[in-house]
Amino acid sequence: MSSLPPSPDITQIPAEPGVKPRLEPDGDAAASPPAPGRRAWVVLVILCFVYVLNFLDRQLLSILAKPIQDTLGISDSQLGLIGGLYFAFFYCFIAIPVGWLADKTNRVGILALACAIWSAATIACGAARNYGQLVVARMTVGFGEAGGVPPSYAIITDYFPKGRRGTALGIFNLGPPIGAALGIAFGASIAAAFSWRDAFYVLGGVGLVAAIVVAVFVREPKRGGLDAPNPELASEPSGFWVTLKMFFSHKALMLAALGSGATQFITYGLGNFTALFLMREKGMTLNEIAVWYALVVGIGMSAGIFTSGWAIDRFTRISKRYYALIPAASLALCIPFYIGFVWAPGWQLATLFLIGPSFLNYFYLSSSVALVQEEVRPDQRVMSGALLLLVMNFIGLGLGPTYVGIASDLFRASFPDNSLQTALYTLVPFYGLAIALFLALARVLAREEAKQGGAS
Structure with missing residues (x-):
């Protein structure tokens, strides 16, 4: 018995690695992108777990700032430097050669x-007996973490097709809120029951196991396997300096990086001192931090990052300008909540206001990452992701905590009981700067769309 011939207006889309095949009418440009397969989701879960550990290890120092200060006798300025500039120096600049190597x-x-490197260094943080040893251990954590996020961005982009990447990267970027929440709950509970050193030992050990899981269960996807064919890749492979020049001369990418950096100046400046602020100036205990602060960060940040990923996939189908308009709007809405958090007379009201910044401060992340991954060639994605992290993390992670720590020490003479509160108030103008940069990015993207529309 012969089979019926296929319908002339139906085309089967071939299955790419990690993507299910689908049927689609010929020439239907508006059709939904193919659904990712089971392997793509398994890889995403593993990479998200690694990102959780990445961020958890990074944030543990700020979460346990009070007991570490009590043990090692370090000041707010020293705490800001070790959590900011010293860490970021290795984290940002090592990411560039690592990103180039990963692209090749x-x-x-x-x-x-x-x-494996950052997990072993986390264990070394727990063993530090003085400030110098802690600095070396934290810089080594930064060295290891430099090779964590940029390769993950590119791997996910090659497992998920265009139109699904915003959601996938949004899920991946749940790593920071989950890591922060678990770090607060786990780190504060362990420190209250045992010692802050034990928290570093346990989390470092878990990271070493995770490194083995990645090596065994994650397959290397084909570069650009889910993208439209690009003849440039065969005739003109990109090099280190070509990619570097492309990124820093690309106005949209630079505005996205600078806007993200201005936002991170706030988020890292606040985040590295929130637990200390709530304990020292708002009266919270470690056990209360482990419950209430963990819930606010875990739920608020997770909801914000997931919502932003969904919104990016939905609205950027209408216009690329939403890569910029979505974070600009979220930051504008966040300002009154942030001021309320810093002002609140007690920790109960402060944590209630903190829900706003926890939800709204992180819409920029998935937006900027997705824009960069979409704008560059497949063989430039890891290094471009690393360059994005270089700019935004050097500004935000490197300078934000350093600034707040130094400002707190400077204000201590005039405001001995609320120097951190005064320092945190001075972050408000950076909201305006970040919003202005994202609005400038929206104008650039609008002009690009107009040119493409005129050319077609």
């Missing part, structure tokens, strides 16, 4: 090795 070699192998 096996991204999964580099991710697994990086996870």
Whole structure:
């Protein structure tokens, strides 16, 4: 018995790695992108877990700032430097050669090795007996974490097709809120029951196991396997300096990076001192931090990052300008909540106001990452992601906590009981700067769309 011939207006879309095949009418440009397969989701879960550990290890110092200060006798300025500039120096600049190497070699192998390095360094943080040893250990954590996020961005982009990447990267970017929440709950509970050193030992050990899981269970996807064919890749492979020049001369990418950096100046400046602020100036205990602060960060940040990923996939189908308009709007809405948090006379009201910044401060992340991954060639994605992190993390992670720590020490003479509160108030103008940069990015993207529309 012969089978019926296929319908002339139906085309089967071939299955790419990690993507289910689908049927689609010929020429239907508006059709939904193919659904990712099971392997893509498994890889996403593993990479998200590694990101949780990445951020958890990074934030543990700020969460346990009070007992660490009591043990090692370090000041707010020293705490800001070790959590900011010292860490960011290695984290930002090592990411560039690591990103270039990952674009040319096996991204999964580099991710697994990086996870092992930062986890071993986390254990060394727990063993530190003085400020100098802690500085060296934290800088080594930064060295390892430099190879964590950029390869993950590129791996996810090659497992998920265009139109699904905003959601996938939004889920991946749940790593920071989940890591922060678990770090607060776990770190504060362990420190209250045992010692702050034990928290570093346990989390470092978990990271070493995670490195093995990545090496065994994550397959290296084909670079650009889910993108439209690009003849440039065969005739003109990109090099280190080509990618570097492309990124820093690309107005949209630079505005996205600078807007993200201005936002991170606030988020890291606040985040590295929130637990200390709530304990020292608002009267919270470690056990209360472990419950209430953990819930606010875990739920608020997770909801914000997931919502932003969904919104990006939905609205950027209408216009690329929403890569910029979505974070600009979220930051404008956040300002009164942030001021309320800093002003609140007690920790109960402060944590209630903190829900707003926890939800609204992080819409920029998935937006900027997705824009960069969409704008560059497949063989430039890891290094471009690393360059994005270089700019935004050097400004935000490097300078934000450093600034707040120094400002708090400077204000201590005039405001001995609320120097941190005064320092945190001075972050408000950076909201205006970040909003202005994202609005400038929206204008650039609008002009690009107009040119493309005129050319077509």
